[in-house]
Amino acid sequence: MTEQTAVLESGIEICYETFGEATDPTLLLVMGLGGPMGWWSVAFCENLQRRGFHVVRYDNRDTGRSSWVQPRQLQRRSAVVSTFLGSRRHGEYAMNDLAEDAFGLLDALEVEQAHVVGVSMGGMIAQTMALARPERVLTLTSIMASTGRRTVGWQDPRLLPMLFGRSGLDRDSYIERTAVTMTAIGSPAYPGDPETGRRRAEETFDRGWSAAGAARQMLAVISQPDRTAALHTLDVPTLVVHGLQDRMVHVSGGRATAQAIPGADLLLIPGMGHDLPPELDDTICDAIERTTRRSNARLTG
Numbered sequence: 001m002t003e004q005t006a007v008l009e010s011g012i013e014i015c016y017e018t019f020g021e022a023t024d025p026t027l028l029l030v031m032g033l034g035g036p037m038g039w040w041s042v043a044f045c046e047n048l049q050r051r052g053f054h055v056v057r058y059d060n061r062d063t064g065r066s067s068w069v070q071p072r073q074l075q076r077r078s079a080v081v082s083t084f085l086g087s088r089r090h091g092e093y094a095m096n097d098l099a100e101d102a103f104g105l106l107d108a109l110e111v112e113q114a115h116v117v118g119v120s121m122g123g124m125i126a127q128t129m130a131l132a133r134p135e136r137v138l139t140l141t142s143i144m145a146s147t148g149r150r151t152v153g154w155q156d157p158r159l160l161p162m163l164f165g166r167s168g169l170d171r172d173s174y175i176e177r178t179a180v181t182m183t184a185i186g187s188p189a190y191p192g193d194p195e196t197g198r199r200r201a202e203e204t205f206d207r208g209w210s211a212a213g214a215a216r217q218m219l220a221v222i223s224q225p226d227r228t229a230a231l232h233t234l235d236v237p238t239l240v241v242h243g244l245q246d247r248m249v250h251v252s253g254g255r256a257t258a259q260a261i262p263g264a265d266l267l268l269i270p271g272m273g274h275d276l277p278p279e280l281d282d283t284i285c286d287a288i289e290r291t292t293r294r295s296n297a298r299l300t301g
Contacts, residue, residue, distance in 0.1 A: 003065065008104035015065035016058035016105060020049040025138070025292070026111045027053040030102060032120030032144075033221060034214040036064035036207055038200070043278060047285045053292075056109065060122075061093070061101055062213030064204075069093065069216060092216045095148075095224045099128040103136065115292050117141040119276065120249065121221050124148065127257070130236050131227065138295045140234075140261075141288050143241040144274055146253025147231060147260055148224045153253020159184060169211060175201040182275065185248045189271020190279050231260035237294035238264040239287055243272025265291065 006014045017037060027048055029040045037057040045055045059066040069092050102125060106114055115138045118126030123145025130137040146153025155163065162184060178201040179194065186192055238261045242254025251268065258266035267287050272280060 005065070006105050006108035008101065008108065010100065010104060012061055012067045012101055012104065014058050014061070014067070014101060014105045014108075016056055018109075019045045019055040019057075020053060022054050022109070024052055024054040026106070026109070026114040027055050027288075027292075028102060028106065028114045028116050029055065029057040030116065030118035030122035030125050031057070031060060031063070032118075032122045033217045034063065034209070035120075035122075036204055036209075038064075038203055038207070039276075041276070041278065041281075044276065044281050044285070047281050048288065051285065051289050053115070056105070056111075056114075058102075058105055059208075060098060060125075060217070062216050063209075064207045068208075068210070068213060093220055095124055095128045095220055096132065098125045098220060099132055102129055103133065106136070112136065113138050115139045115141070115288070115295070117143070117288060118145065119143040120145055120274065121217060123257075124221065124224060127227055127231065128224075130234055130238075131230050134234065134236055137236050139237045139239070139291045141239040141241065141291060142254075142257050143276075143284070144243060144246055144249050144254065145257065146249055147226060147228045147256050149226045149228050149256065152256040153249045155249070156247040159247060171202070171205050174205045174209065178204070185246075185274040187243060187271055187273040187275055187277045187280075188245050190277030192275070192277065228256065228260050231257070232262065234261050236261075237291055237298070239267065239291040240264050241267045241269065241284060241287065243274065244268055244270050245272060246274045248274035 003015055003017055031037060031039050036059050040057045048055045061067050062069055113136050116126045116129055123142035126140055127142055130140045182197055240254050240258040242251050244251055258264040
């Protein structure tokens with residue numbers, strides 16, 4: 001397990017790690033807004049590796065050690081707020097661009113088809129991948145994500161001041177803000193260890209984090225199209241996972257995703273918020289494995 005960098009045809013550089021043998025079926029893990037690949041824990045990746053997968057995790061652009069986009073001159077907070085309110089659209093890139101980064105990484109790894117698992121923004125990227133090139137997505141797992149429709153998957157209004165507030169620019173303020181955020185959106189039934197959370201925040205900041213990069217990703221999220229009608233056309237074995245206590249993306253987003261995709265399985269988890277508690281690793285990995293078996297049955301049937 002060593003960090004490597006793939007240079008895509010677009011010029012974007014993507015930092016990634018792999019677990020397991022490249023000859024095994026590839027399972028691509030796509031992280032959410034502001035999160036580096038380390039937010040997919042080593043234990044989670046190894047859990048999937050033991051099930052026979054070649055696991056790939058990576059930093060999205062504007063995260064960690066992947067490329068940082070050269071910004072245009074715009075006021076980050078005002079751009080995010082005006083785009084959220086629908087009065088004007090800003091953005092350096094769109095959800096399609098983030099999906100193309102993922103395909104570019106698969107190309108660099110010489111992987112033609114993969115099982116794609118995305119969480120939060122990563123779930124939106126994974127859905128976009130399945131719509132853009134369904135022949136390359138063996139299965140789709142969308143975790144705590146939504147369809148892009150504004151009337152589902154909304155944020156608890158009490159979170160909005162935190163979401164649109166000023167981000168801490170230095171290490172200490174980032175770590176403090178992260179602790180507050182995770183307390184607000186984490187899983188009530190599976191409270192995280194504060195020291196573990198602090199170490200993860202330290203690692204995230206030290207590997208590369210900026211408020212500007214997170215804002216650019218947020219603009220891609222809030223300007224994404226409504227995929228509902230397109231998702232009805234998907235013919236890809238799909239698993240949708242959502243926590244019943246998710247305050248960041250209301251469970252209606254998961255329900256709408258599962259309803260939109262023909263034959264999708266919906267796993268709703270009591271006590272789960274907008275994070276990946278280690279206590280749920282087996283539950284989620286079991287469900288992912290079951291979904292991949294549906295793909296195998298298709299190929300052999």
